[in-house]
Amino acid sequence: MDLAITGLGAVSPIGLSAGELCDGLLTGAVGIRSAPWSELGGGGLYAAVDDRFDPHVYMDDRVVAGTDGNARFALAAVAQAIDDAGLDPAGLDDRRTAVVHGTSMGGHFALSRAQYDFDRGGPEAVDRKTQIKIWSNMAAAQIALAYELHGMCTTVTTACASSLDAIGTAALYLEAGRADVVLVGATEGGYVRDPGQEHFRPAVHAAEQAYGMSMGAEDPLRAMLPFAADRVGIVSGEGSAFLVLETREHAEGRGAPIRAWVRGTASLADAYHPSSPEPEGRWEEQVMLDAHAAAGVEPGDIDALVAHATGTPKGDTAEIRALNRVFAGTDVVVTGIKGHTGHTGAGSGAMSIIAGIRAIESGRLPAIAGTTQLDPEIEFDAAIGEPRELAVDVFQVNSFGFGGQNASVVVGRDPGAA
Secondary structure, three states, rough: OEEEEEEEEEEEOOOOOHHHHHHHHHHOOOEEEEEOOOOHHHOEEOOOOOOOOOOOHOOOHHHHHHHOHHHHHHHHHHHHHHHOOOOOHHHHHOHHHHEEEOOOOOOOOOOHHHHHHHHHOOOOHHHHHHHHHHOOOOOHHHHHHHHOOOOOEEEOHHHHHHHHHHHHHHHHHHHHOOOOEEEEEEEEEOOOOOOOOOOOOOOHHHHHHOOOOOOOOOOOHOOOOEOOOOOOOOEOEEEEEEEEEEHHHHHHHOOOOEEEEEEEEEEEEEOOOOOOOOOOHHHHHHHHHHHHHHHHOOOHHEEEEEOOOOOOOOHHHHHHHHEEEEOOOOOOOOOOOHHOEOOHHHHHHHHHHHHHHHHHHHHOOOOOOOOHHHHHHHOEEEEEOOOOEEEEEEEEEEEEEOEEEEEEEEEOOOOOOO
């Protein structure tokens, strides 16, 4: 596999660009705060996109009115990635540029809001554009519309593995010669802070608490503790991250600055439980090894790994056990970003890739935010406290989702370079 990453874009709880996201990770920023609906009596925390986000910077009033926040975030992140790649937005080859977007729940906030309005005001209260806001494919469709693209336009929904599976899908398209460029990323959330939303609390937030995913922590700095001995669960987050992915021939042919290379991808089914991983992490181990095989590397070649690391007791235990076995005897340094950003669902894997690319470029790997006392089962080097000074040539990212969706991607410097 020999695929160039030429552009990065992001909208996140700790920054409204890929650069701001990475700066926030390295300075210890935490985007977890009181949820927009906390004043309604439900309390709770949420990692919301910065209130500075203005969709009108990226789209006109008509598009804003016809999209959920999920699609708005995606349109912003992809515009940044196209600009970062040095591509002319008006000059994209409409048949050779594909869109692959991942999401867990798409426009679920718009659907929840429509039901809320209907229950209180009847049919006349429902936004007439609800249908074009709620479908999971609408973010990808809006991207195709924005750039008049007529190539493949695909939506991947594999829960929290969606962005890495989107990258795997994009790689298949490029390697099969079905596209030269793929705009690939993933998005979650999109709670829109429009007038009239002040009394709306989405049901999914209550469902997370009822299912035991969130334990109702009140301190944002201690609410999500990846790989910690005293971890208590997740805090949901939102945002989007996009990459421009190209064949080597296309990227080098246009003289594009290449940020990094996708070396190998892997995906498989845990097939154990709808929400809990197999306790020993056997299939998480296997997907990491499959990604190594696809990339033509060994575990000892991986300098850094950005773990899924959600801060849930069962989820982290399985991943820790898998990492212990895969990287036994190596010098890999493991980190995770969710203590900073909250769990941004489908978008988290792509955000983690952006963090890894910054580590390649800067020689600094972000630390796991919040965690001070590591789980005693850990046998690998986990970065806590301060960012780690580290020469990174090759890194790996894990994403594991509900339904047993396991994905892993290996990214590095030019595999052909000396």
